[in-house]
Amino acid sequence: MQVIPDPTTIHFHLPGELSVRVHREYSEFIRELISKFPHEREGILKFYRECWRIFNALNSLELKSIEESIYLFGQFFRKPLECLTLGDHDVEWVEKRCLDGLMDFVPYYFPQNAGDVARKFIKDPQLLSFIDAECFIPSTVNALYTPMINAGMVLCDRHFGGINYPVGGVGGIAKALANGLVEKGSKILYKAYVTRIILEHGRAVGVRLSDGREFFAKTVISNATRWDTFVHTLSRFLINFCGPKITGKLIKVDDLPEEEKNFQRIYVKAPSFLSIHMGVKDTAVPPNTDCHHFILEDDWVNLEESYGSIFLSIPTVLDSSLAPEGHHILHIFTTSCIEDWKGLSRKDYEEKKELVANKIISRLENKLFPGLKSSVVLKEVGTPKTHRRFLARDNGTYGPIPRSIPKGLLGMPANTTAIDGLYCVGDSCFPGQGVIAVAFSGIMCAHRVAVDIGLEKRSPLLDAALLWLLGWLRKMA
Numbered sequence: 001m002q003v004i005p006d007p008t009t010i011h012f013h014l015p016g017e018l019s020v021r022v023h024r025e026y027s028e029f030i031r032e033l034i035s036k037f038p039h040e041r042e043g044i045l046k047f048y049r050e051c052w053r054i055f056n057a058l059n060s061l062e063l064k065s066i067e068e069s070i071y072l073f074g075q076f077f078r079k080p081l082e083c084l085t086l087g088d089h090d091v092e093w094v095e096k097r098c099l100d101g102l103m104d105f106v107p108y109y110f111p112q113n114a115g116d117v118a119r120k121f122i123k124d125p126q127l128l129s130f131i132d133a134e135c136f137i138p139s140t141v142n143a144l145y146t147p148m149i150n151a152g153m154v155l156c157d158r159h160f161g162g163i164n165y166p167v168g169g170v171g172g173i174a175k176a177l178a179n180g181l182v183e184k185g186s187k188i189l190y191k192a193y194v195t196r197i198i199l200e201h202g203r204a205v206g207v208r209l210s211d212g213r214e215f216f217a218k219t220v221i222s223n224a225t226r227w228d229t230f231v232h233t234l235s236r237f238l239i240n241f242c243g244p245k246i247t248g249k250l251i252k253v254d255d256l257p258e259e260e261k262n263f264q265r266i267y268v269k270a271p272s273f274l275s276i277h278m279g280v281k282d283t284a285v286p287p288n289t290d291c292h293h294f295i296l297e298d299d300w301v302n303l304e305e306s307y308g309s310i311f312l313s314i315p316t317v318l319d320s321s322l323a324p325e326g327h328h329i330l331h332i333f334t335t336s337c338i339e340d341w342k343g344l345s346r347k348d349y350e351e352k353k354e355l356v357a358n359k360i361i362s363r364l365e366n367k368l369f370p371g372l373k374s375s376v377v378l379k380e381v382g383t384p385k386t387h388r389r390f391l392a393r394d395n396g397t398y399g400p401i402p403r404s405i406p407k408g409l410l411g412m413p414a415n416t417t418a419i420d421g422l423y424c425v426g427d428s429c430f431p432g433q434g435v436i437a438v439a440f441s442g443i444m445c446a447h448r449v450a451v452d453i454g455l456e457k458r459s460p461l462l463d464a465a466l467l468w469l470l471g472w473l474r475k476m477a
């Protein structure tokens with residue numbers, strides 16, 4: 001695939017006129033950040049060094065299922081006693097103890113959040129707020145709520161080879177993946193909406209589509225969120241089609257499997273987004289404008305508020321072929337809750353979309369692009385309802401966010417479920433939201449399924465012990 005290197009992953013426009021570019025080159029980014037906070041030089045270096053430690057550790061592992069014992073005990077638990085006590089010690093102690101094995105750092109960071117780690121090294125409140133914004137972009141929550149493992153992955157991956165934009169648009173990635181699957185003998189059905197997971201004697205054996213077709217298989221993997229898999233996909237449709245007898249315990253919320261109850265106890269649905277896709281005359285966008293921007297104008301407290309901060313991408317600054325000559329494409333989005341859009345008549349809904357979108361465009365006009373409004377030639381607005389409709393996600397949610405300060409990633413379920421033969425993948429599974437994380441979730445699931453259907457070696461006894469241990473850790477979260 002032909003790609004265009006993106007020189008700046010994101011350009012932050014933050015309160016107090018703080019402007020920070022996250023350059024492709026890590027050293028350039030760090031130099032720029034230190035120039036804004038020279039008194040925090042050491043803290044900045046130490047915090048991002050911790051991120052790299054996690055990224056390098058993960059990068060050095062062969063990534064497979066954390067629910068598979070032969071792999072996991074081999075990789076992570078070579079020194080169980082030492083690893084289990086790592087959490088009680090400070091970073092210097094850990095560094096000394098773990099010099100001979102980078103993997104040891106992964107369990108150490110599992111229960112930690114980025115905000116806590118940042119506070120060990122950084123005192124300046126504005127810089128801590130900047131770290132909040134860094135975490136908010138992938139997680140939609142501040143650093144205290146963002147698992148350190150996720151922060152480490154995202155804040156370093158962007159510099160590891162940099163971000164590259166596929167010529168012709170990001171849809172090219174999905175097309176390339178689909179072509180690869182077909183070449184390997186897979187069949188992909190488009191516009192195929194699963195309304196039911198078919199259970200036989202408590203085991204998932206197939207799916208039924210909205211047009212009535214049924215498909216049977218040894219294994220069913222749901223890429224719908226866990227809320228949709230266990231509340232909508234299973235309960236709603238199983239009640240309609242099978243009745244309570246066949247659907248068994250899954251139909252009532254009270255009878256959700258323990259693991260799902262635990263997931264819903266620890267995680268709530270993140271809000272959704274309001275998205276504006278616009279075509280504008282290129283006179284509105286000054287030359288040398290970066291592709292990606294994050295804007296929070298006046299006050300840090302608005303970071304997590306609905307419509308508080310604005311994300312903006314202008315892919316045509318990298319690939320001008322995406323729009324007619326003399327034009328740019330703007331994708332603008334901001335967090336928004338479905339509750340704001342419920343109960344409106346068609347007319348009120350359309351009017352509200354126009355009103356809210358115009359306010360966001362005015363803010364961009366004031367902050368970055370004078371004359372933006374008058375340069376718009378095309379505008380489409382999507383709301384949380386649009387996300388719900390086209391992605392089939394409950395409330396159009398962006399994914400799970402912790403209900404209260406989490407113990408890192410300890411509470412996240414992985415791929416297996418309490419239903420035999422049924423697995424989940426995607427952002428409501430370990431390790432959470434974002435393209436890197438969900439790709440990892442897919443790889444882990446493929447490995448666990450390969451083991452369960454006998455394509456790879458397995459140890460049922462050790463697996464049972466491991467699943468019990470993981471379940472226990474999740475309950476502790």
Ligand SMILES: Cc1cc2nc3c(=O)[nH]c(=O)nc-3n(C[C@H](O)[C@H](O)[C@H](O)COP(=O)(O)OP(=O)(O)OC[C@H]3O[C@@H](n4cnc5c(N)ncnc54)[C@H](O)[C@@H]3O)c2cc1C
Nearest residue numbers: 192193194223224333390391392426427433434435436438
């Ligand atoms: C506006 C926006 C910007 C983002 N920007 C970034 C970014 O810059 N970097 C980054 O890493 N991440 C980004 N993300 C996050 C990232 O896109 C998600 O975390 C990721 O796509 C989640 O993947 P998923 O497979 O879990 O779910 P989804 O992407 O929602 O995929 C689930 C798929 O399953 C299908 N489906 C659901 N139910 C059914 C059913 N019953 N039958 C058949 N099919 C069904 C849906 O149609 C959908 O195609 C962004 C997200 C949004 C909304």
